[in-house]
Structure formats: structure tokens, C-alpha cells
Amino acid sequence: MSWKRNRKRFVYDQILNEIESGMFKLPNIQEVDLNRELAINERILREIFQDCSDIVFRHIDSQGGMKLLLIYIDGLSDSMTLDQAVLKPLTLDVLQDSPESIYKVEQMIEQQLVAIAQVQKEPKIINMVNGILRGRVAFLVEGSRKALLVEIGGSEKRNIEEPTAEAAVRGPRDGFTETLRINTSLVRRRIRHVNLKMESLTVGKYTQTDLVIAYIKGIVPNSVVEEVRKRIQRIQIDGVMESSYIEEFIEDFTWSPFPQVQNSERPDVVCSSLLEGKVAIFIDNTPFVLIVPMTFWSGLQAADDYYERSIYTTFIRIIRYSLFNIALLFPSFYVAITTFHPQLIPTNLLISVAAAREGVPFPTVIETILMEFMFEGLREAGIRLPKPIGSAVSIVGALVIGEAAVQAGIVSAPVVIVVASTGIASFAIPRYNLGTAYRFLRFPILILAGIIGLYGIVFGVFSILIHLLKLRSFGVPYLSPVAPLIPKDVKDVFIRVPRWIMVSRPELITGANKKRAQEGQQPSPKRGR
Known part of the structure; x- marks a missing residue:
């Protein structure tokens, strides 16, 4: 066994020489164990954590002469718990510098912390360093070749609060945090x-x-x-x-x-x-x-769709699906009808639109794109500004700019109505990222409508549908269960049937266990007696 000790001593001497010469690198200690000498371990660790002012090296000497070293990151560990649960008993106990005392110290630390933290023994230097960087406290004892890594939480954490991005009228109020x-x-x-x-x-x-x-x-x-x-x-x-x-x-x-x-x-x-x-x-x-x-349909489903009665949820979903079609196609449809197909507009409405557009210097497609661009700019500004003034700026800005543009004859009043209605409709999409996709696609379809009218809208819609049909998410068709059609799964897409009907899980998503409820649970006055 002497050659193993000599080999380890050679490794430590080599590391110390690298430190002295300034050639020390962290990958050089990937497989190096801790040394029995506390001073050597401390020197290596101080070199690793060089210029890290938040790393605390704390020496503890018991009354009997036993030496300990604590290493932790200031702010990531609860110092009060550390002092009361571990350090105070260790400093008061008379521990001699002997193998029996080393074992006793390790046992004491584990017994003191087992009720409040996770304790892990680690012989490798690199693993101990990674543990410290994850917020654990490392205990090194003179004469021991293992470090005790203790997880004592103490960093600041945000309290559990109601989610802001996914508000619900009914349902749980707790949301995820950063921990x-x-x-x-x-x-x-x-x-x-x-x-x-x-x-x-x-x-x-x-x-x-x-x-x-x-x-x-x-x-x-x-x-x-x-x-x-x-x-x-x-x-x-x-x-x-x-x-x-x-x-x-x-x-x-x-x-x-x-x-x-x-x-x-x-x-x-x-x-x-x-x-x-x-x-x-x-x-x-x-x-x-x-x-x-x-799937595409999960992006259109809100959390409280499953907390209200199915008849209400179905009604709301019909409105929501209508609004997301308005959010995508309403400006393009207005441009195509007024520019290329005025014969499709009732006479009285056509006269009103023509009168409102009198004196406007831009074509309909240009003024619609300008108003859409300005609306998106106001929405973005409202998000970036501080909360107390963000909503006020976006709302007041939209009213003032829209009214001023109409009064100045730059845009017509119908365009302001169309763009405002489109913006309101886009807010009905529950998932922000899916709503952003619709905001993005609105512009190319609007340009197509301004070039070739309704044919451009049809071309744009079919292009989107073809893309959606080709799209996959981890092997699952994006438009499932509508394409490919799975009739038993459509009951939670356009409508939401009662729970006692939804007895099976989605066919293309679920594995072997496809049943989530027993059949035959329909409420009945006879069964309630």
C-alpha cells in the first residue's frame, strides 16, 4: 500500500507546484481525492476559488484541538441554522485529534443535520467544488479524506403567487416560482x-x-x-x-x-x-x-375551460375560435373587399365607407398596415414601460393617435375600427406565443390581400393549413385529433363535453394506459336516491 500513498503524495506535490508556478487548471483535478491534511485541501480550494469574494472559508477549532474547515457561498446558506445546529455543538465538545474523534465529528455532523438537511459524503475534490457552487456547505475535518456536503437552504426565494400570464376566473391561485x-x-x-x-x-x-x-x-x-x-x-x-x-x-x-x-x-x-x-x-x-x-388545439384552451360547466365552456370556445379567426383575417378581408370586391358590400355600407375614405391620401392596404404597425408598437410599449404607466400609455396613446389620425385625414375611421377590433380579438387567445404567431402572420396575409384580393387570402390560409398539416411536435401531428381525424378525441377540441363522457385519453399522445375514467357515470336522479 506504500506505493499508493507515494503516488497520491506525488499527485498533490504536482498540484502544489502548478499552483506555485501559476499553471494550475481545474481539469487537472478531475479524479483527485481529498487529502488527509487540511492545509493542502485548503490551499487547493483557495486556488480554485481565487478572486471569489463570496466564498467563505471558516475555520473551527474544538476545545480538544480538532480542526475543521467550512466552505460555503455567502447568501446561499442559512448561517443561523449552521451556527445553532452544527457549529455550537462542535465548538463546545472536547474532541482530540485522533481517528476516533474524526469519526465522531462526522457522526455528530450527520446526526445534527439529518433532520434539517441532506448530508452527502464526497471524496473527490471536483465533486465537492460542484456541490459548493450549488449552494451546499462543505465540512472538511483534519485527518479525513471525505468532505461532508450539507444542503442548508438560505437563499432568497419568491413566494408562491397567482400566475400573471395565465389568469383564470376559477381554479387554483398558486403558480410556479424560480425555485x-x-x-x-x-x-x-x-x-x-x-x-x-x-x-x-x-x-x-x-x-x-x-x-x-x-x-x-x-x-x-x-x-x-x-x-x-x-x-x-x-x-x-x-x-x-x-x-x-x-x-x-x-x-x-x-x-x-x-x-x-x-x-x-x-x-x-x-x-x-x-x-x-x-x-x-x-x-x-x-x-x-x-x-x-x-398540439394546435391545446394552445387555444384556457385553464378555466375545465373548471366551469361544459355548456359554458363550449359557448366560450365558440366565441374564442371566432375571435382568433377575426384576429388573423379581419384586416385582410376589409382590404380585399374595399379594394377589389366592392360589389360584395351592401350599398348603404359601401356609401358610408366611401364617404369615410374621402380625402385619405393612402390606399386602403397602406393605411391598414400603418395602423397595424402603430397598434403593435403601442402594445409593445405598454409591455416595456413600468406597470403604473404602461397600461395608461398604451390605451391613451391608441385613443389619441387614432382620433388625431382620423381628424387629420391620414386614415379613415373604418380602418381604426377594424384594427382596434382585431387587436381586441387577439387578446382572446390564451397562449401568448400562439397569439404572437397570429400577429406575425397577419401582415403577410394583409399584403397578399392588398395585391390580389380574396384570392390572396385564400392562398395565405391554404399555405398556413398545409404548413400545420406537415408540422409535428415530438412525432405527434400538430392538428391532431382533427387531422388525422380521431372522432372520440374531438369531444375536447371545438366543444368540451361533460367529464363523464371523456373516459379516454388522447389517442396519439397517450401510451398504454388510455382510460382515465370509468364509463357509466352519467348523473341521474334515480342513481342519487
Whole structure:
């Protein structure tokens, strides 16, 4: 065994020489274990954390002469818990510098912290460094070749609040935060089953961002889980700041205006998606959770569609689908009718439109594009400005500019009405990213309508439909269950039937377990007696 000790001593001497010569590099210690001498470990670690003012090296000496070293990041650990639960008992106990005392110290630390934190023994220097960077406290004891990594939470966290991007009239009020484990716990609290699996991964060379893949085993197809895992593991990037970084790497077709990965900050939406056979991807430091696969129809469904009675939800969905067609086609239809097909307008209405357009210097398509551009600019300005003045500026700006433009004869009043109605209709789309796709597509269809009239609108709509028919999200057709048509799944697309009718999960999304409710549960006065 002496040659092994000599070999290890040679490795440490080589590392110390590299430190002295300024040639030390972190990859050189990938497989190096901790040394029994506390001074050598401290010197290596101080070199690794050089110029890191937030790294705390804290020496502890017991009354018996035992030496300990604590290393942690200031602000990521609860210093009060650390002092009361560990350091105070250690400093008061008389511990001699002996192998028995080393074991006793390790046992004491584990016993003191087992009720409040996770304790992990780590012999590798590089693993201990990674643990410290993740907010853990490292305990090094003189004479021991293992570090104790203790997770004592202490960083600032945002409280659980109601989601702002997905407001609902009825339903749960809690939303995800920027803390990964809080988010997974919100889902675990709702789905209390051992088949809810959560796999941990790390993405980002420098950020080392934690990521969790959540799914329900038996409901989700294994091929989808494997594909999600494979796409995430092949990501090579310096850092991940938000879930959109991951989304752009895993979506099927980057150049499509339509989103193929759903995002949500509502735990109830994520849980219902998991129960349908989808996969959720949690990313640390963001409240938005990714859900795959995504279909076109899921982007048009709101959370409270499933908290109100089916007859109300069906009525609201009909209105919503009408509004999203208005948001896409209304300006183009107005331009095509007034420019190329005035014979389709009733005579009295045509006279009113012609009178309103008298004196306007621009063609209809130009003034419509100008007003659309200005409306989008006001909407963007309202988002970027501080909240107290953002909404006021966007609303007042729209009123003032629209009225002034009409009074000046730059645009006609019907165009202002059309653009305002289109903007209001676009707000009815529940998913912001899908609404953005419609805002983007409105302009090319508007230009086509200004060039060749209704034929341009038909050409644009058919081009969009062909693209949607070709689009896939993790192998699932984007327009399913309408194309391809699956009659039993259409009952939750254009309408929302009662829950006792929806006894099966979506055919193309779910794995082997396709039943979610027992049949024959229709309410009846006779059964209630």
C-alpha cells in the first residue's frame, strides 16, 4: 500500500507546484481525492476559488484541538441554522485529534443535520467544488479524506403567487416560482402516485442549470420520454437563463411561427398535461415549465375551460375560435373587399365607407398596415414601460393617435375600427406565443390581400393549413385529433363535453394506459336516491 500513498503524495506535490508556478487548471483535478491534511485541501480550494469574494472559508477549532474547515457561498446558506445546529455543538465538545474523534465529528455532523438537511459524503475534490457552487456547505475535518456536503437552504426565494400570464376566473391561485424544488413539490402535491417520475439532468457548461423531466409512467409513451431525454442530453451551451433556451433546442421545426412546445406557470395545467400522457420539463430559475408534445388545439384552451360547466365552456370556445379567426383575417378581408370586391358590400355600407375614405391620401392596404404597425408598437410599449404607466400609455396613446389620425385625414375611421377590433380579438387567445404567431402572420396575409384580393387570402390560409398539416411536435401531428381525424378525441377540441363522457385519453399522445375514467357515470336522479 506504500506505493499508493507515494503516488497520491506525488499527485498533490504536482498540484502544489502548478499552483506555485501559476499553471494550475481545474481539469487537472478531475479524479483527485481529498487529502488527509487540511492545509493542502485548503490551499487547493483557495486556488480554485481565487478572486471569489463570496466564498467563505471558516475555520473551527474544538476545545480538544480538532480542526475543521467550512466552505460555503455567502447568501446561499442559512448561517443561523449552521451556527445553532452544527457549529455550537462542535465548538463546545472536547474532541482530540485522533481517528476516533474524526469519526465522531462526522457522526455528530450527520446526526445534527439529518433532520434539517441532506448530508452527502464526497471524496473527490471536483465533486465537492460542484456541490459548493450549488449552494451546499462543505465540512472538511483534519485527518479525513471525505468532505461532508450539507444542503442548508438560505437563499432568497419568491413566494408562491397567482400566475400573471395565465389568469383564470376559477381554479387554483398558486403558480410556479424560480425555485426548482418548490415547482416540483407543487406538482407532487397534486399527483400523489409512485408512477410520477422525475429525472434530474444538468445543462449549461458554466451555469450548471438543474433540470427535471417529469412524466407518469404507464401513461406517457416510452418513446416520447426517451426522445425528450435524448434531445436535452445533446444540448451543449454555456448557460441556460430561462426555459426558452431549452425550447429552441428541442422543438421540431425552428422556422415555424407556431410554437411546438407549450409553456405554463400553472401547476394545475402541468398536472392535467401529465395525466394526458405528456412530459413536463422543469428548469431552475424560471417559473415557466415546458410541456411536450404540444398540439394546435391545446394552445387555444384556457385553464378555466375545465373548471366551469361544459355548456359554458363550449359557448366560450365558440366565441374564442371566432375571435382568433377575426384576429388573423379581419384586416385582410376589409382590404380585399374595399379594394377589389366592392360589389360584395351592401350599398348603404359601401356609401358610408366611401364617404369615410374621402380625402385619405393612402390606399386602403397602406393605411391598414400603418395602423397595424402603430397598434403593435403601442402594445409593445405598454409591455416595456413600468406597470403604473404602461397600461395608461398604451390605451391613451391608441385613443389619441387614432382620433388625431382620423381628424387629420391620414386614415379613415373604418380602418381604426377594424384594427382596434382585431387587436381586441387577439387578446382572446390564451397562449401568448400562439397569439404572437397570429400577429406575425397577419401582415403577410394583409399584403397578399392588398395585391390580389380574396384570392390572396385564400392562398395565405391554404399555405398556413398545409404548413400545420406537415408540422409535428415530438412525432405527434400538430392538428391532431382533427387531422388525422380521431372522432372520440374531438369531444375536447371545438366543444368540451361533460367529464363523464371523456373516459379516454388522447389517442396519439397517450401510451398504454388510455382510460382515465370509468364509463357509466352519467348523473341521474334515480342513481342519487
